[in-house]
Each structure stands twice: as C-alpha cells, then as structure tokens.
Amino acid sequence: MQKNQTAQIAVLAGDYIGPEIMAAGLEVLKAVSEDGKFNYQIHEEPFGGAAIDQAGDPLPAQTLATCQQSDAILLAAIGGPKWDNAEKRPEAGLLQIRKELNLFANIRPTAISEAMRQYSPIKNENPVDFVIVRELTSGIYFGTPREKTADYALDTMRYRKEEIQRITKLAFEMATKRRNHVTLVDKANVLATSKFWREIVGEIAQDYPQVNYDTSYVDAAAMKIISSPDQFDVILTENLFGDILSDESAEITGSLGTIPSMSQGSNGPALYEPIHGSAPDIAGKGIADPISMVKSVAMMLANSFDRQDLATEITNAINEVISQQVVTPDLGGHATTKEVTAAIISSIKESR
Amino acid sequence: MQKNQTAQIAVLAGDYIGPEIMAAGLEVLKAVSEDGKFNYQIHEEPFGGAAIDQAGDPLPAQTLATCQQSDAILLAAIGGPKWDNAEKRPEAGLLQIRKELNLFANIRPTAISEAMRQYSPIKNENPVDFVIVRELTSGIYFGTPREKTADYALDTMRYRKEEIQRITKLAFEMATKRRNHVTLVDKANVLATSKFWREIVGEIAQDYPQVNYDTSYVDAAAMKIISSPDQFDVILTENLFGDILSDESAEITGSLGTIPSMSQGSNGPALYEPIHGSAPDIAGKGIADPISMVKSVAMMLANSFDRQDLATEITNAINEVISQQVVTPDLGGHATTKEVTAAIISSIKESR
Numbered sequence A, B: 001m002q003k004n005q006t007a008q009i010a011v012l013a014g015d016y017i018g019p020e021i022m023a024a025g026l027e028v029l030k031a032v033s034e035d036g037k038f039n040y041q042i043h044e045e046p047f048g049g050a051a052i053d054q055a056g057d058p059l060p061a062q063t064l065a066t067c068q069q070s071d072a073i074l075l076a077a078i079g080g081p082k083w084d085n086a087e088k089r090p091e092a093g094l095l096q097i098r099k100e101l102n103l104f105a106n107i108r109p110t111a112i113s114e115a116m117r118q119y120s121p122i123k124n125e126n127p128v129d130f131v132i133v134r135e136l137t138s139g140i141y142f143g144t145p146r147e148k149t150a151d152y153a154l155d156t157m158r159y160r161k162e163e164i165q166r167i168t169k170l171a172f173e174m175a176t177k178r179r180n181h182v183t184l185v186d187k188a189n190v191l192a193t194s195k196f197w198r199e200i201v202g203e204i205a206q207d208y209p210q211v212n213y214d215t216s217y218v219d220a221a222a223m224k225i226i227s228s229p230d231q232f233d234v235i236l237t238e239n240l241f242g243d244i245l246s247d248e249s250a251e252i253t254g255s256l257g258t259i260p261s262m263s264q265g266s267n268g269p270a271l272y273e274p275i276h277g278s279a280p281d282i283a284g285k286g287i288a289d290p291i292s293m294v295k296s297v298a299m300m301l302a303n304s305f306d307r308q309d310l311a312t313e314i315t316n317a318i319n320e321v322i323s324q325q326v327v328t329p330d331l332g333g334h335a336t337t338k339e340v341t342a343a344i345i346s347s348i349k350e351s352r
C-alpha cells in the first residue's frame, strides 16, 4: 500500500487470552500512531472458537473477506478445550486461512539477548539470534490422500517444486540481510520429499555464492537447537519439521510469551501473531503476557507498512519495561497485562 | 533362550568409531562373564558402510541370516560421508534390519542423575527419568507410495491398527513397572494418523486403570522436554516423532556418548545399540566414549538374557568410573576409549 493511505488492519482476537492480549496490542498501536504518525483503521472479526460459537464456523466467509481486503492481519490466539469435540475445530480455521491467503512462509525469530538470558532454560552463554523459515501451506498438513478407516489411517507429505522454490528464495534473501547463513533441515536419509528439497535448495543456493549453505537432519537439528543454537542464522524447513523445531526454539528462550511471528505470501496481506496459544489456564485472570502481541504489532509496522521507525520505538519500550522488571508472572514478575501495557505506552510517550 | 545354554550374539561393529566402541563393549562383556558367569558366543558380521565396501550391500544376506539365528544383536554405529552418494546407503541397511526382524519398538531411556547433572545443557534441577517408546517399523519411514519426480515428491505416513496396538501394549506394560504414567505424543489436531493413534491408544488405556494416561501434541512435547522433562515417565510415539524427540531428549542429558537403546519385536532377537552415530570426526583417535556401547551390553544382558545381576555390575562400574572422572573428552575428561574401558573392567573385578 501507499504511504499516507489509511492502513486497513484485520483484527482477529480469537479465544481465551486472545482478546486480552489483542486489547494490549491495539492500545500500543494507538499510542505509537498518535499525532498523525500512522493512519489506520481496524476491522475486528470473529475467528477460531469464538467464530464457531457465533457462526458455526472457525473461519466465517465474512472474516475471510475482511482479511483478504486488508493490508495486514493481526491475530491473537485461538483454540481451547471448549471446542475439542467440535466438528470443525478452531485449528481448522487457522489452516484454512493460511491456505486461502497463500501464507506459505512462516517466519519466527528466536533470540536470547543478554537481558533475556535469565529466562532461558539452557546453559549456553553465547548470544542466540536465528530465524526459522517454515513452509506453511503444503507438506503433510495439506497433502492428499488423507484417510482414516477402522483398520488403518494415512497422511501424505507432498511437495511441488514451486512450493519449495519460492520459500527457498525467501530464506536466502533473508539470509543476505542477516549473517549470510542458511541451514536446510530435513530427513533426506529417509524421506523422498526431503531428498527433493535437498536437490532444489542445493540448486538455488548456487545463485547465492555469498551465503554459507549447509544442511542438517531434523533429529540432529533438534539436538543442536539445545547444545549450540548460536550456530544458526536462517533455518529453512518444511511444514511439520518447522512446527516442532520452532516450538522447541521458542522454549530455549524461556520467554514464549514474548515471541511474535509473521506469515506471508507472495503478495496480499501478511498475518502477525504470537507464537503461543490461547492459554485457557490463565484466561480471564488479567496476567497474560502482552509482549508477544505487542511485538507482533511492531513486526507488522516494520514489514507490512515499512515503518521500522515505529517498530523500533515499540521494541525499545518493551526492552525498557523488561529491564525495569515490569513483567507478568511468566517472566517471574507480578505485573498484570494492563500494567505491562501501560508501562510500554508510558515509555513510548516519554521518549518522544 | 534357556538359561545355561550358550547365548548366541550377533556383533555388528559398523563404521568409523563403531569398531572402536564395539571392542570396548566386548571386552567388558568378556570380563563380566568370566568364571562361567555367562556363556556366550559372538558372531561378527559386516553391516552398514563396511558391508557396502565388502559386499556391495549394507545388509548382506549372510549378516541378516546370522542376526536371525542369534539370541541378541549388538550394533555399534554405521554410516558416514564416505557412503553419502552410495546407491544404497548404510542407513538403508538399518531400516531394512528393523523391518526384517520386525523390531517394532525402539526403547530409549533418558535420565539425568545427580552425578550426570553437570553435563546437562539445561538448567532444570529435578531428577529426570523417562523412556521413549518409539514405533520403529511403520509410519512415514516405510509407507507407500513414495515418489520423487522432476515436479513433485511425496511420502506416505501410514499406520495399521495392529501396529499401533502392539506398541501401545508394550508401552503400558512398561509403565506398570515404572511410575504408571504414559504420555502419547502426536499431532492429532492435524494428522489423520494421529487421530487414529489417539482412538486406539485411548481404548487400550482403559485396560490399565492404574496407569495415568495423557496426550501431548508433538510441538508442545518438544518444549516440555526442555522446560519440564521430569513430568514424563513413558512417552509413546510414532516413528518420525520418536526420531526427533528421542534425539532431543538425549541432548538434554548432555551425555550422548553414554546412552544405549534397545529395539525389539514380539519374539526373535532384540537389537542393542548406542543412540549416537558413527562420529567420523573422531574416528581413529581412540577417544570415542565407550559407555553407550558398554551400557548397550548391560541392557542386552538384562533384557535378552534375564541377567540383571550382570547388568547391575556393569552399571555400578560405569558410575564409579564416571565419579572418578575417568572419562573421555565428550564428558570433559582426558581419558582414551581404552583407559575408560580398562577402568570399568577393573572396577568390575574389584567388586567381585
């Protein structure tokens, strides 16, 4: 979209703590946008369990249409025990929105900074800063046939060449803006799809001579993420491996409640969301960590609206608030969602 | 087999550090068996890369026949860069032997004891002691169709009911001899095969009212293994998830070079092997940690030959040697493979 146009933002608050942290994200967005700094309009729509309750469908047509017409999408979190036995579960809506909007690349930063080291469950002392680029609209999540009978069941992990090419290019481009290192994670000693990935990625790697390219089997990668996560820069991987390794990676930071993610396609709106779930156990208590949602807002400003300036203001404010220990219980503090949010907003205002 | 018969043991030393650690394992087996304590005969056969070099096949017919006729199989480690471009790679031999001998259950202990805590890369201070029961002869490792063309590739994750039932029973039986807790790890919010596992395991769980049964998505399990591994007792999972999670679990102990595993079927010989690979980088240097192999020998004595007494002698000796810091570089020591082996043997002899 053009600068100075009004940014259209679809807002999907979702379930359990979803609305609580979304409120925080929107408050910070409002604060950082004040005085004409950023013009936007939000469009709130039901999604996930909330949409099942309202409309019998986790992704109602109206919600999808709003997302398609928007410039970016903010999603908080969906799902929970309430809909465990629903015919179409909240998660189905998530898979469907990824597919409908062709959000083939899920990008998740994993970092352990000096300030956050205390929260990390691992002893490794080196600075960690890598990004997982996970393929999000193919593989075993969507492959057909998919069958379940009384005697057997099967899923199909399937990849087309173009699906691998487009995400590979994205990963290598990203590496050129980082530390020029791409690691392909696969199971090429067993899977046909992994051998296919290796061939295609190996070819594209030749177009990026400045990028140091290597590969790792997924089982070995699961070890390295614990023993030596500082060795990674960009991890490129298929959908299911990416699901497992990105959650493992989030865990080594020890601060799940602070990590945003972005899912994007070739064009059309990108979707920004915390990497954690809807946390039914703490919903309604007012203690959910808003930082992951606020960082998702910052990621949106930088990536969808080219406003790195505003994103930096937000991240600086978050860092200050963390260093002052105004944090929710997940980070060992006693602050509420609202207190952390207010502190972030004050910090933004003070530094202006 | 009957007690007092001569135990027939197939010995597959394999590649790189394989022969070095196998020599250690066999020396300890000899020492603990002395004075008629245990009668056995070993049958050494080529396997993996070594067998490709000798016979053009990672699992020659003769090797397979010897294994089939044995009472138990000791395997060290196979594979390495030398055979990366072989038509049939060493790993293919491993998958084939699992399938031919119907070794459907891979059992891997993960423990962090007080003595070993210093090696663990995670900060968690609670005692950790769980077992992963991984399905080993089905799923995406063996499912058909499996295709790779110029345009696409696919693998099939397929499970039959009986395949899930037999390993589930094994896992629940094991739990009754441990802490009565089974966790099924799957991706039932996405995969048809996982939904199928959940149904079947859920039914069998009802036959074990004394066992506390729960489930976890694989991505969440990858987190819990780092954040709270003490919550697990028996983890039951399918082949690919088991591959990833068992390596991740090994890593949290920080002592990969000390962990054995067992693969077993309904009848026929079980196979015992270290969980680590052939470590080409340290092969020939005489510094490979022999403990994983020596513990594999102990696991064999206890499980295939009902000789928990001898297994305990070996484990006690290993613990003593570790507490005296007679350890190889992977555990921060300066001892060689031979020195550690000799120390284990002395300790066994001294305590007799």
Ligand SMILES: CC(C)[C@H](C(=O)O)[C@@H](O)C(=O)O
Pocket: A091, A094, A243, B189, B190, B219
């Ligand atoms: C909820 C689930 C379907 C989803 C996935 O597996 O992709 C989630 O784990 C994620 O990573 O976004």
Ligand SMILES: CC(C)[C@H](C(=O)O)[C@@H](O)C(=O)O
Pocket: A189, A190, A219, B091, B094, B243
């Ligand atoms: C070598 C490889 C085929 C094998 C597997 O994936 O099963 C290994 O990683 C293992 O876990 O034994």
